[in-house]
Amino acid sequence: MTNLKPARILAVETSCDETACAIVENGRALLSSVVASQMEIHARYGGVYPEVASRQHVLSVTPVVEQALAQAHLTLKDIDAIAVTQGPGLAGSLVVGMNMAKGLALGSGLPLVGVNHLEGHLYSAWVYEAGDTLPPEPQFPLMALLVSGGHSELNLMTDHLTYQRLGSTLDDAAGEAFDKVARLLELGYPGGPSIQKAAEEGDASRFHFPRAWLEGTYDFSFSGLKTAALYEVRELKKRSGSLPVHDLAASFQKAVVDVLFKKTMKAAREFGAKEILVAGGVSANRALRQTFRAQTEFSVHIPPLSLCTDNAAMIASAGYYRYALGHTSALDIDVLPTWSLSQVTA
Ligand code: KG4
Numbered sequence: 001m002t003n004l005k006p007a008r009i010l011a012v013e014t015s016c017d018e019t020a021c022a023i024v025e026n027g028r029a030l031l032s033s034v035v036a037s038q039m040e041i042h043a044r045y046g047g048v049y050p051e052v053a054s055r056q057h058v059l060s061v062t063p064v065v066e067q068a069l070a071q072a073h074l075t076l077k078d079i080d081a082i083a084v085t086q087g088p089g090l091a092g093s094l095v096v097g098m099n100m101a102k103g104l105a106l107g108s109g110l111p112l113v114g115v116n117h118l119e120g121h122l123y124s125a126w127v128y129e130a131g132d133t134l135p136p137e138p139q140f141p142l143m144a145l146l147v148s149g150g151h152s153e154l155n156l157m158t159d160h161l162t163y164q165r166l167g168s169t170l171d172d173a174a175g176e177a178f179d180k181v182a183r184l185l186e187l188g189y190p191g192g193p194s195i196q197k198a199a200e201e202g203d204a205s206r207f208h209f210p211r212a213w214l215e216g217t218y219d220f221s222f223s224g225l226k227t228a229a230l231y232e233v234r235e236l237k238k239r240s241g242s243l244p245v246h247d248l249a250a251s252f253q254k255a256v257v258d259v260l261f262k263k264t265m266k267a268a269r270e271f272g273a274k275e276i277l278v279a280g281g282v283s284a285n286r287a288l289r290q291t292f293r294a295q296t297e298f299s300v301h302i303p304p305l306s307l308c309t310d311n312a313a314m315i316a317s318a319g320y321y322r323y324a325l326g327h328t329s330a331l332d333i334d335v336l337p338t339w340s341l342s343q344v345t346a
């Protein structure tokens with residue numbers, strides 16, 4: 001998009017278990033990005049422990065913001081607005097980033113911009129490393145598949161900040177299914193990367209797991225697949241005592257990728273999309289990336305691996321478009337733990 005005012009946005013993201021701060025120029029050029037991951041802490045519990053996450057954010061948020069400014073060789077005087085994840089996410093975690101952002105805005109007199117976390121994931125496809133060649137900007141109408149630990153949805157994006165939700169998961173999110181099946185296969189947390197790794201040496205055609213096509217809708221469902229994996233694991237354990245973990249992981253991953261890919265392609269054709277965008281933690285999955293990249297019907301935008309999982313660069317990018325298009329927030333905004341993309345207004 002041309003004619004938008006130039007601006008540098010500093011963003012804070014603390015919706016789950018990563019404390020992150022980033023600075024992005026004009027919605028696209030990444031000047032710095034710092035992510036303090038709590039993964040090792042939560043791995044002990046096999047998932048995110050909300051109270052531990054909030055307290056860890058309290059410890060990390062100030063140094064993370066300081067590092068992001070230092071890495072970009074900037075001070076708050078060089079920044080035009082402060083963006084922050086408003087929701088959805090864990091309330092106690094969101095509050096920490098929100099208060100940090102309000103403090104920065106209040107102290108510096110800069111405007112505050114509340115950003116929907118899911119909107120942020122979509123905008124990760126706009127971001128590139130400053131100094132690298134500028135990649136082509138995603139073109140509207142855009143069919144956006146958002147697959148994370150908490151959400152799986154298909155959105156038609158007809159313009160900046162304008163989303164039409166076509167479908168979402170009826171039960172587990174895609175990332176959640178990866179995490180639960182990984183636990184079943186006794187693979188490490190988080191489940192997505194460990195299933196991907198195990199699947200690399202597996203035969204994806206060994207087990208035929210069910211695909212919930214939910215014909216006539218753009219919704220998803222992964223609970224049947226998860227249950228099928230559970231029964232298969234029980235049966236195999238009863239019969240032989242050991243598990244062909246690689247083949248199970250590969251067959252499960254193939255079932256998830258199949259559904260996500262085919263439904264997105266169908267929606268892109270039906271709604272006349274120009275291009276496809278895939279974002280969220282699960283978009284880091286190699287099989288998913290390869291499948292989308294192998295088709296030639298649509299140009300596909302998938303963020304670099306470092307921007308697939310939670311980060312603040314994506315919040316800064318979405319925050320830029322909100323700021324440049326005149327949607328700043330009041331200093332008394334609340335966090336919205338269950339806020340959905342369909343409630344976002346441009
Ligand atoms: O976007 P994200 O970092 O956090 C949420 O907003 O939920 O997504 C985290 C999810 C987790 O469920 C994790 O298992 C999944 O993304 N994930 C992956 C991969 N890397 C992360 N799933 C499949 N393959 C991967 N390589």
Ligand code: ZN
Binds near residue numbers: 117280309
């Ligand atoms: Zn996320």
